[in-house]
Amino acid sequence: MEFISICFLSFIFLFFFSMSTFFLGLFFLINDIVIFLEWEIFSLNSSMMMMVLIFDWISLLFMSFVLFISSLVIYYSKDYMVGDIFINRFILLVLLFVFSMMMLILSPNLISILLGWDGLGLVSYLLVIYYQNVKSYNAGMLTALSNRLGDVAFLMSIAWMLNYGSWNFLFYLDLMKNDFEMKMICVMVIFAAMTKSAQIPFSSWLPAAMAAPTPVSALVHSSTLVTAGVYLLIRFSPLLVDTPMSKFLMLIAGLTMFMAGLGANFEFDLKKIIALSTLSQLGLMMSILSLGFFKLAFFHLLTHALFKALLFMCAGAIIHNMKNSQDIRDMGSFSVYMPFTISCLNIANLALCGFPFLAGFYSKDVILEMVLVSQVNLFIFFLFFFSTGLTVSYSFRLFYYLFIFNMNQSSMNILNDSSSIMSKSMFGLLVFAILGGSMLNWMIFPFSFMMCMSTIFKFSILITCFLGGLIGFFMSNLKNFSLNKSLSFYLFSFFSCSMWFMPLISTIGVTYFPIMMSFNLFKLVDQGWVEFFGTQQIFKYFSKLSMFFQILQFNNLKIHLVLFSFWLVFIISLLFII
Incomplete structure (x- = not known):
């Protein structure tokens, strides 16, 4: 009963807070209001400790989306985590996670951003290791250590900001674009954002974080942890225009987008496929942000949050019914057993692909058209469009395995849509996954604009999506299990599925070797030469000193002196006699 009350109260509070901040953000957007x-x-x-908050349309809209998704995730957890005896701890951790994200969203100050930034890192570690096993501990440690690298860069940017006399960075962005200090701060912030948003070479922690419960994955991968880096760069976007760092960020984000899309086409874990699609979309946001279109990046950030949370909720319902099996090769024919869940999943997948008039279409189509009319080279053009084709490819592959493929689990199963709580949560996101894109498009871009381009350019996006769907179909079309096209080229499949060996490099290169080096130094130095010349020699010295003082304490010195004087007199007497 206590669990139900905590869940329900948290859901009601977050939902109404979300609605109020949404309409307030809409009012701020229409009237162009910013409040510090x-x-x-x-x-x-003369020293004052100040807490500064910023309320503008970006922070209020993003906060309303985070609170809306969080409320539905907590309501969804009411049924998903019903058998957990530590459910109250789980709900409190999720609320603390949301509070840390609020701190990051509303702060124009690097110090207060650091509170939310580190709060996200700490609570994400606690949520990843929520299921207490070795795999979860390893994933949690990889997540925490990867994010700590970005925290160090963030602390260095705070130290550089001391040159300006204040940490309110929004006051200095336009004024000091060409300052060396601000360029260094920009470099540190980009590095921190790359770790938090899992760009290459820090991408390995994002699929590893799938060890967390599925409601946490829905929250983390849609609107909180991984989007924190993108949101921070949106705030620092004036520093990214026409700089060498923007070109570097575009290259890294494009490679991340390509690598994640390629890996998702060879993956068989349902949650990891959706996690890699998150990584691909993060690369898309970062790359369009590096071109200078921060409103488009923010637009895609919001639309992506809606359908990605829905994808994870549908995946959680499927895994819940499949007796915790996440292998898509065991799944199939869900249109018969779970029609509502698979319908929601397909709509979210179509929104991810940019199907016309769903949420993802309004942002992805404009992003790709802006790439077409921007001055980018052929390699970046290839990364954008090939990655878009790969997105449609793994989405169609997932649809094929879940919808058309035959069920490979035991015939004694209880697959159904009986959970009304999960269905209500998914339906709440389903409405916004369909209508959210057009609604946000009218709000953020109220005036229509036109991009003039040739017919082949205009149809290139649709052609790319169609070809990507065909590739996904041919990769998944099975006559026999051994004839799976995705496993015909095993080495390439293994290389792509292992994310270009980044998890191996992150775990062995970043964790194993430093730990082994510290162990060897501990054996050689702390327990070796330092032990021999330090503590052991001190012990011998004090042992001899205590023996000397023991002679003095027992008054044995005068006996030795009397004997010595007796022998001295005796020898002198002998000398005189002789």
Whole structure:
């Protein structure tokens, strides 16, 4: 009963808070209002400790989406985590996670952003290791250590900001674009955002974080942890225009998008496929942000949050019914057993592919058209369009395995859509996955604009999506299990599925070798030469010193002196006699 009350109260509070911030953000957007709220925590002589919050349409809209998705995820957890005896701890951790994200969204100050930034890192570690086993511990450690690298860069940017006398970076972005200090801060912030948003070479922690419960994955991969880096770069976007760092970021983001799309086509774990699609979309957001279109990046950030949370909720319902099996080769014919869940999953998949008039279409289509009219080279053009084709390919492959493929699990199963709580949560996101793109398009871009391009350019996006769907069909079309096209080229399949060996490099190269080096130094130095010349020699020295003081303490010195004087007199007497 206590669990139900905590879940329900959290859902009601977050949902109504989300609605209020949404309409407030809409009011701020229409009237172009920005409010800075300063709270003086304490003042000592001439030093003041201030807490600064920013309320504008970007922060309020993003906060409303995060709260809306969080409320539905908590309501969804009411049924998904019903057998867990530590459910209250889980709900409190999710609420703490959401609070950390609120701190990051509303802060124009690097110090207060750091509170939310580190709060996300700490709570994400606790949620990843929620299921207490070795795999979860390893995934949690990889997540925490990867994010700590970005935290170090963030702390260095805070140190560089000391040159300006304040950490409110929004006041200095336009004024000091060409300053060396601001360029260094930009480099540090980009590095921090790359770790938090899992860009190459820090991509390995994102699929590893799938060890967390599925409701956490729906929250983390849609609107909170992985989007924190993109949101931070949106705030720092004036520093990225026409700089060498923007070109570097475009290359890294494009490669991340390509690598994740390629890996998802060879993966068989349902949650990891959706995680790699998140990684691909993060690369898309970062790359369009590096071109200078921060509103488009924010637009895609919001639409992506809607259908990605829906994808994870559908995947959680399927895994829940499949007795915790996540292998898509065991699944199939869900249109018969779970029609509502598979319908939601297919709509979310189509929105991910950019199917016309769904949520993803309005952002992805404009992004690709802006790439077509921008001055990018052929390699970047290839990364954008080939990665888009790969997105449609793995989406169609997932549809094939779940919808058309035959069920390969035991015939004694209880697959159904009986969970009304999960269905209501998915339906709430389904409405916004269909209508959210057009609604946000009218809000963020109220005035229509036209991009003039040739017919082949205009149809190139649709042609790319169609070819990607065909590739996905041919890769998944099975006459016999041994004839799976995706496993015909085993070495290439293994290389792509292992994310270009980045998990191996991250675990062995970044974790194993430093730990082994520290162990060897501990054996050679702390327990070796330092032990021999330090503690052991001190022990011998004090042992001899204590023996000397023991002679003095027992008054044996005068006996030795009397004997010595007696022998001295005796020898002198002998000398005189002789």
